[in-house]
Amino acid sequence: MAKYDIVIIGSGLGGLECAYILSKEGYKVLILEKNRQLGGSLQIFVRDKAIFDTGIHYIGGLDEGQNLNQCFKYFGIMDKLHLIKMDMNGFDIISFSDDEHEYSHAQGYDNFVEQLAKDFPHQREELKNYTKLIQEVCNYFPLYQLREDDAPILGTKYLDVNARDFIASVTSDKRLQSVLGGSNPLYAGDGIKTPLYVHALVVNTYIESAYKCVDGGAQIERLLTKQIKENGGEIRNYAEVTKIVEKNGVVTHIELKDGEHIEGKNFISNIHPATTMEMLETTTIKNAYRNRLLGLENCASAFIVDIVLKPNSFKYINQNYYHYRRNDVWTGINYTGEQSPDMFCAFIPKSTKGGEYADSMTILTYMKFEEVKQWENTYVTVPKHKDSRGELYEDFKQKQTEKILDLVEQKIPAIRSLIKSYTTSTPLTYRDYIGAKDGGVYGIAKDYRDPLKTFISPTTKIPNLFFTGQNLNMHGVLGVTVGAIRTCGVFLGQNYLLRKINKA
Numbered sequence: 416m417a418k419y420d421i422v423i424i425g426s427g428l429g430g431l432e433c434a435y436i437l438s439k440e441g442y443k444v445l446i447l448e449k450n451r452q453l454g455g456s457l458q459i460f461v462r463d464k465a466i467f468d469t470g471i472h473y474i475g476g477l478d479e480g481q482n483l484n485q486c487f488k489y490f491g492i493m494d495k496l497h498l499i500k501m502d503m504n505g506f507d508i509i510s511f512s513d514d515e516h517e518y519s520h521a522q523g524y525d526n527f528v529e530q531l532a533k534d535f536p537h538q539r540e541e542l543k544n545y546t547k548l549i550q551e552v553c554n555y556f557p558l559y560q561l562r563e564d565d566a567p568i569l570g571t572k573y574l575d576v577n578a579r580d581f582i583a584s585v586t587s588d589k590r591l592q593s594v595l596g597g598s599n600p601l602y603a604g605d606g607i608k609t610p611l612y613v614h615a616l617v618v619n620t621y622i623e624s625a626y627k628c629v630d631g632g633a634q635i636e637r638l639l640t641k642q643i644k645e646n647g648g649e650i651r652n653y654a655e656v657t658k659i660v661e662k663n664g665v666v667t668h669i670e671l672k673d674g675e676h677i678e679g680k681n682f683i684s685n686i687h688p689a690t691t692m693e694m695l696e697t698t699t700i701k702n703a704y705r706n707r708l709l710g711l712e713n714c715a716s717a718f719i720v721d722i723v724l725k726p727n728s729f730k731y732i733n734q735n736y737y738h739y740r741r742n743d744v745w746t747g748i749n750y751t752g753e754q755s756p757d758m759f760c761a762f763i764p765k766s767t768k769g770g771e772y773a774d775s776m777t778i779l780t781y782m783k784f785e786e787v788k789q790w791e792n793t794y795v796t797v798p799k800h801k802d803s804r805g806e807l808y809e810d811f812k813q814k815q816t817e818k819i820l821d822l823v824e825q826k827i828p829a830i831r832s833l834i835k836s837y838t839t840s841t842p843l844t845y846r847d848y849i850g851a852k853d854g855g856v857y858g859i860a861k862d863y864r865d866p867l868k869t870f871i872s873p874t875t876k877i878p879n880l881f882f883t884g885q886n887l888n889m890h891g892v893l894g895v896t897v898g899a900i901r902t903c904g905v906f907l908g909q910n911y912l913l914r915k916i917n918k919a
């Protein structure tokens with residue numbers, strides 16, 4: 416008889432949330448994590464005493480009465496999080512090389528319109544219409560509002576609308592179009608593919624409210640882990656799953672890298688569906704299903720420069736920067752080599768010790784996996800072995816950093832003189848530390864031209880194997896949380912679970 420009701424592969428946010436929900440409902444749960452640190456993209460790391468986030472720079476929907484606030488109350492962590500609310504009148508600042516003006520995305524829908532109408536007074540009605548339509552699109556996704564609803568999980572309307580075209584249909588002002596789409600690196604926005612619903616669900620959560628985690632997002636992992644253990648759940652790190660073994664149509668056990676077998680009644684994969692398929696030894700799953708998952712395209716990856724700032728050199732700002740070389744904000748994802756970067760985002764972490772000055776800054780640009788492909792057979796999981804991918808790789812990262820700093824100088828002219836030290840990450844970093852397929856930071860890329868192709872169900876063709884995590888629904892703290900509700904809804908009944916969450 417298997418000891419565990421639920422074995423979860425990966426301790427990313429989705430794995431932790433499923434473990435919490437199911438252990439709270441009496442299931443015997445085990446999480447297996449390949450790394451020492453739990454949390455996947457929730458992990459933080461420290462350089463020169465400054466804390467850096469891997470993948471949680473800011474979070475939306477955390478005001479009282481909003482969706483993520485309610486979920487976090489249910490998880491028992493809302494009142495324990497150390498958060499700072501971002502600038503009400505401009506949590507995101509959008510800017511362009513040919514224009515000294517900064518354009519603000521403000522919190523609260525009316526305020527969002529008000530602030531942008533100062534820059535675009537002739538576009539007030541268009542702005543109102545934009546915010547109305549964004550909310551209408553979100554309304555077609557009931558789970559995002561924690562609504563009990565028999566409607567299909569994916570909204571039936573707006574699935575096949577392109578985000579860039581939609582914005583262009585709302586306003587003919589080219590600069591305003593770019594300002595409205597200017598935070599699209601939050602979802603690796605691609606003018607050719609990105610669906611409107613992805614844009615709408617992401618911008619909606621931040622317009623509702625925008626917060627940073629003080630001293631990093633790993634606090635979410637720590638708090639969830641504590642609750643899971645209190646519920647009787649078990650978590651093992653350094654436990655890399657290498658095989659999922661099926662016999663007679665059900666998964667019987669998984670195998671770890673060291674050969675250990677772990678049996679379970681049900682298995683939830685919090686890792687990429689394609690990687691899950693690669694690990695699965697099965698005679699049940701047809702090639703068509705497997706190949707569909709293996710063939711899905713992943714969104715772009717990133718090149719990140721994490722800068723430790725000299726003490727008291729740069730005043731903390733409670734905003735993020737999105738800066739573009741050109742007016743078209745939907746093409747940056749496709750620039751490579753000498754042309755890149757075409758844009759950058761800057762996130763300023765908030766630390767308890769920093770006071771009025773910032774300790775650090777994270778600069779993010781896009782990078783495609785092909786740019787680091789020549790090093791794809793090198794693997795680094797110990798930060799100390801800095802140059803183990805070779806000198807050429809170090810040289811490549813340094814050149815890329817210099818190009819990024821040239822662009823950052825347009826916004827922060829003194830940037831080079833503020834740097835105490837820096838560290839960089841590439842698509843290979845995300846592949847090796849989080850297990851991100853092709854280093855794609857947000858998982859499977861959505862495409863409005865074939866929306867159902869990228870629809871991943873939490874259930875698979877094997878009745879006791881399930882998916883959760885950012886590839887299921889959407890990425891981001893909210894997207895992954897909604898995904899966990901879907902996965903656990905299969906076990907508990909979705910409306911039962913929603914009622915529990917709404918009553919928390």
Ligand SMILES: Cc1cc2nc3c(=O)[nH]c(=O)nc-3n(C[C@H](O)[C@H](O)[C@H](O)COP(=O)(O)OP(=O)(O)OC[C@H]3O[C@@H](n4cnc5c(N)ncnc54)[C@H](O)[C@@H]3O)c2cc1C
Nearest residue numbers: 425427428429449455456470472473656850884885891892
């Ligand atoms: C650079 C970056 C910036 C981001 N910024 C934001 C932001 O500001 N706000 C926001 O809301 N979201 C942001 N995100 C997205 C968000 O962080 C992710 O969508 C979310 O954390 C993913 O959660 P997940 O459950 O899919 O698991 P993941 O984080 O993908 O974790 C998967 C886990 O599985 C483990 N694993 C992999 N393979 C195995 C194996 N074989 N055996 C055992 N364990 C395994 C990994 O080590 C990892 O711990 C960002 C992401 C990135 C990368």
